Amino acid sequence: MIFGRKGRGRFLDAVTGFETAVREQDADRSQQAFQQLHQQFDQAGEDEIAQAGPRLAALLSEVPAGPRGVIAVVVGACVERGADATRCAPHVFDGLAETLAAAGAFCERWAATGGGDFPEPDAGDPTPEIAERVGWEAAVAWWTLPQWEMASVAMLNRPAVRTGLDGARRTELLRALSVVEEGSGHIFKCLAYALLVLDDEPLVVIHRPSGTGYALRMHGIGDNFQLHTLLADVLVGGGHIPGRVPSAQEAAVCRDAPGQVPTTGSFNLVTPGGEWVWNEGTPSDIPLVDGGRLLVLDPPPYERSWPAGRFFPGMTGDLLLERVLDPAEAARWAALCKPAK
Structure with missing residues (x-):
């Protein structure tokens, strides 16, 4: 399980509240709705999970870059509990591709601004110093790449996702991942191995x-x-x-x-x-x-x-x-x- 289960409540109501807050670009309500979604995940029934996974996946492109990786992890958790991975995966892979491209830019800018040990992402956001050094978008991509790895592996655990993944898209993701690994010295082994499964x-x-x-x-x-x-x-x-x-x-x-x-x-x-x-x-x-x-x-x-x-x-x-x-x-x-x- 890649997403904790806590609390009780009406899960789909929380999903709807989160969708509305994101689309209205209301950061405070989005945070409150996400907390409700997190708290009520445990008690959601199979039918709720089946509906929530694709809805949250389709919302990913509208979620701000900072929390987007966390929502991708929630989508992965829904897939682990039975949501249709083939409907969720294209949105997750779109986010993964965007994150890998920006993480590649992070590696280039980090080297160009003095190099040094790469920062280890923690539970919060990139520090202002790091964001200023490489740019906010690139810093967030590096910070959230482990979340996208987790969500993508949850998709790739399903045979229908692996066999339905276009060969060109698979090659594109592996190439972008290689750029990040070579530029940073960090190995994202789970993501690489999942993309290579035959x-x-x-x-x-x-x-x-x-x-x-x-x-x-x-x-x-x-x-x-x-x-x-x-x-x-x-x-x-x-x-x-x-x-x-x-x-x-x-x-x-x-x-x-x-x-x-x-x-x-x-x-x-x-x-x-x-x-x-x-x-x-x-x-x-x-x-x-x-x-x-x-x-x-x-x-x-x-x-x-x-x-x-x-x-x-x-x-x-x-x-x-x-x-x-x-x-x-x-x-x-x-x-x-x-x-x-």
Whole structure:
């Protein structure tokens, strides 16, 4: 949950009051209405949440820049409680794009005015000194970017949002995020990884020791720790290749069960070019070859253990075996692969 639940009341009345105050540009009433909205969130029914999420999302562009990120977080909380993410996400991503652009300007101006350690956003507003140094809009963007990250991840937890996100828009957001990260030295890992999640993505796996090959399909896998465990579950657990079989609980927490449990790696993940595919990365690191992603499994060079689970607890994931490649097809893919470096 990304938004606290407190108090009792009529949630939709608070939403309506907030909409009216924002559109009339009444700052005092907006603050009062937001406090009521916050207090009554806990007692809102499913139908109220379903209506409130899209309404608040559509209001985002009219909310002043300072509190806009907080309202985006409220929209994310509504989505977590069942509001339609596909109706909310376009407005959240519009705000994210605008915030990333202004945060990029913040990084440029910060460097141009002497540099130094970047300020850490706190619960309040940027200090007058910072706002004067880089401009209010840029300062607010830097201050509220963590809120936009939180709200955007709440949207991207939903498969329909990820599959409906235009490729050009995804690339635009990743590029703008890269500018901010490179300019500031701060890493917004959750946002980057969420934007990189692959769905309905074909994956060809070659098990080098046996020369066997497998056609699989990835859905909603947040990082390569999760992928590694699911590969072991599907291929070792399915009796296709030798190795350590993850427990049922280890596999479950990598799909949709809550929590984390210890696990031990079964392979070394390698690209067709021989480079290691680090568990700390994402499945998008696996190269495309002949229109599909190609991964090689080698024996592990040493024992590696980690907590099995999902990088995004709110995102379900899966890895499905579609078919075992016949020997000739497996040999053709294997011929494209170099030894590990």
